Amino acid sequence: MSLFGQVLQLLEIAERTYVGHPEATATLERIRVRMVEPLRVAIAGRVKSGKSTLLNALVGEPLAASDVGECTRFVTWYQAGGSYRAFVQRHGREAEQVRLIRRTHCVDVEPGGWADGELERIVVEWPSRRLRQMTLIDTPGLGSLSAQLGRSTEAQLLGEQDTSPADAVVYVVRHLHGSDVRFLEALHDDDVGRPFPVNSLIVVGRADEIGAGRLDAMDAAARVAERYRRDPQVRQLGSTAVAVAGLVAFGSTQLTEEHHRTILDQTRLDPDAAQMLLRSVDDVVDPAIAPGIDVARRRELLNLLGLFGMRLAERLVAEGHLSAAELATALRVHSGLDELQRVIGEQFVARAEVLKARSAMGSLKRLVGRFPPSSDTLVAGIERVEAGAHEFAELRLLLAVRGGGVRLDPTEEHEVEQLVSTIGLPAIERLGLDCGADPDLTRHELVTRIGRWRRRAETPLADPATAAAASVVARSYEGLLAES
Ligand SMILES: Nc1nc2c(ncn2[C@@H]2O[C@H](COP(=O)(O)OP(=O)(O)O)[C@@H](O)[C@H]2O)c(=O)[nH]1
Ligand SMILES: [Mg+2]
Numbered sequence: 001m002s003l004f005g006q007v008l009q010l011l012e013i014a015e016r017t018y019v020g021h022p023e024a025t026a027t028l029e030r031i032r033v034r035m036v037e038p039l040r041v042a043i044a045g046r047v048k049s050g051k052s053t054l055l056n057a058l059v060g061e062p063l064a065a066s067d068v069g070e071c072t073r074f075v076t077w078y079q080a081g082g083s084y085r086a087f088v089q090r091h092g093r094e095a096e097q098v099r100l101i102r103r104t105h106c107v108d109v110e111p112g113g114w115a116d117g118e119l120e121r122i123v124v125e126w127p128s129r130r131l132r133q134m135t136l137i138d139t140p141g142l143g144s145l146s147a148q149l150g151r152s153t154e155a156q157l158l159g160e161q162d163t164s165p166a167d168a169v170v171y172v173v174r175h176l177h178g179s180d181v182r183f184l185e186a187l188h189d190d191d192v193g194r195p196f197p198v199n200s201l202i203v204v205g206r207a208d209e210i211g212a213g214r215l216d217a218m219d220a221a222a223r224v225a226e227r228y229r230r231d232p233q234v235r236q237l238g239s240t241a242v243a244v245a246g247l248v249a250f251g252s253t254q255l256t257e258e259h260h261r262t263i264l265d266q267t268r269l270d271p272d273a274a275q276m277l278l279r280s281v282d283d284v285v286d287p288a289i290a291p292g293i294d295v296a297r298r299r300e301l302l303n304l305l306g307l308f309g310m311r312l313a314e315r316l317v318a319e320g321h322l323s324a325a326e327l328a329t330a331l332r333v334h335s336g337l338d339e340l341q342r343v344i345g346e347q348f349v350a351r352a353e354v355l356k357a358r359s360a361m362g363s364l365k366r367l368v369g370r371f372p373p374s375s376d377t378l379v380a381g382i383e384r385v386e387a388g389a390h391e392f393a394e395l396r397l398l399l400a401v402r403g404g405g406v407r408l409d410p411t412e413e414h415e416v417e418q419l420v421s422t423i424g425l426p427a428i429e430r431l432g433l434d435c436g437a438d439p440d441l442t443r444h445e446l447v448t449r450i451g452r453w454r455r456r457a458e459t460p461l462a463d464p465a466t467a468a469a470a471s472v473v474a475r476s477y478e479g480l481l482a483e484s
Contacts, residue, residue, distance in 0.1 A: 042137040045172035050205035057249035065106035081125025208245040208308035249337035251305040260324035351424025
């Protein structure tokens with residue numbers, strides 16, 4: 001039975017165990033609801049790293065504010081709903097509906113005079129296809145406006161509540177600071193329910209600024225992301241790193257025909273004027289430069305795309321004669337958003353069941369810690385699932401391999417990395433085979449690999465960590481063979 005199925009069975013046992021215990025029953029109800037809800041993905045990182053802008057880009061709508069407002073002060077969830085509504089959740093209380101305010105560049109809730117730390121979260125319900133796939137959690141940021149805010153964000157992500165809030169984390173950095181690393185390490189407490197390399201990824205945010213807004217800025221940012229991907233310390237913290245220019249990404253979703261016409265006008269300027277116009281932020285809005293192009297429109301474009309985005313858009317239209325729709329697509333691809341969405345889809349959405357099951361296990365463990373049950377059945381059940389679920393063994397293997405605790409030759413390491421970085425994905429992905437989907441070849445390959453890793457596990461001189469790792473690998477292949 002899948003881990004997901006086993007956790008559902010544990011929930012049944014827990015419900016029987018806590019009959020007549022209202023608080024535990026309420027927690028269990030939340031855990032159960034959560035198993036069928038969309039995956040919860042938190043966007044974390046320091047203040048001003050570009051989290052809210054990235055969230056808007058991912059949804060394709062102006063939701064999260066950058067400036068001061070209630071939703072920048074508190075952890076805010078954006079979740080799919082049938083209508084436009086908002087709630088505030090005080091610690092330990094029922095959610096209360098509040099008035100949702102739609103502004104031009106964001107949404108907010110009517111201020112309620114709440115003190116910092118008074119609310120556990122704000123919840124914004126929004127009908128959106130993207131949010132049906134995953135609930136996005138915006139956080140005020142660490143090392144943040146006030147110490148209190150930083151702490152409440154941390155409490156939210158570290159799951160001090162009875163149900164841990166996020167199943168996966170997108171961690172946004174500009175440059176990876178010592179404090180980022182410490183925070184990520186704290187998140188990666190070796191305990192089920194908390195982020196693991198498999199459910200967290202690093203975004204190098206505001207990527208256009210890395211190359212100082214030059215047209216090749218994204219290449220420079222991609223190199224930084226590549227360096228993080230290779231860094232052994234970072235590899236233990238996140239599955240991968242992707243560079244994204246959130247502003248350009250979001251701007252690409254909001255581009256109109258009018259904007260496109262303004263850019264087209266820019267491409268028709270004489271080369272000197274064109275260069276002067278895009279020289280600096282001040283020049284873009286200087287009415288003395290390119291007087292034929294409406295300054296208000298230029299300012300709008302600047303706010304939407306930033307200087308780098310404007311330069312990129314101008315170049316893309318000039319060279320490719322792109323239409324408005326084609327320009328939006330090209331900007332989105334250049335911004336890194338498509339790549340981020342692909343990675344989120346592969347790493348988070350595709351393995352949502354494993355990630356949710358893992359979160360639920362963490363919550364159940366906290367529940368039995370808080371209200372120790374009178375019989376052993378539940379605790380024994382939790383221990384059995386934890387020890388027996390092969391998905392957990394694979395997660396531990398991933399950590400061991402990334403941490404360098406397992407001694408493998410480079411080919412073996414490559415193979416294991418492929419296997420563990422695709423936990424929860426279909427067999428063909430996990431094998432990383434070139435032989436396509438031919439079932440006979442796949443089975444033959446699996447049998448060969450099982451034999452090889454079984455022998456590896458039984459080598460008398462193998463150190464225990466490597467032997468254990470080899471036997472997890474063999475079991476993974478056996479599981480794939482049984483399914484094939
Ligand atoms: N140049 C540039 N500016 C950005 C980008 N993303 C965000 N910003 C700006 O950086 C500031 C902080 O962004 P915000 O998303 O609110 O960051 P948060 O505090 O992490 O939520 C805002 O002024 C944004 O317009 C980006 O990709 N490029
Ligand atoms: Mg923000």
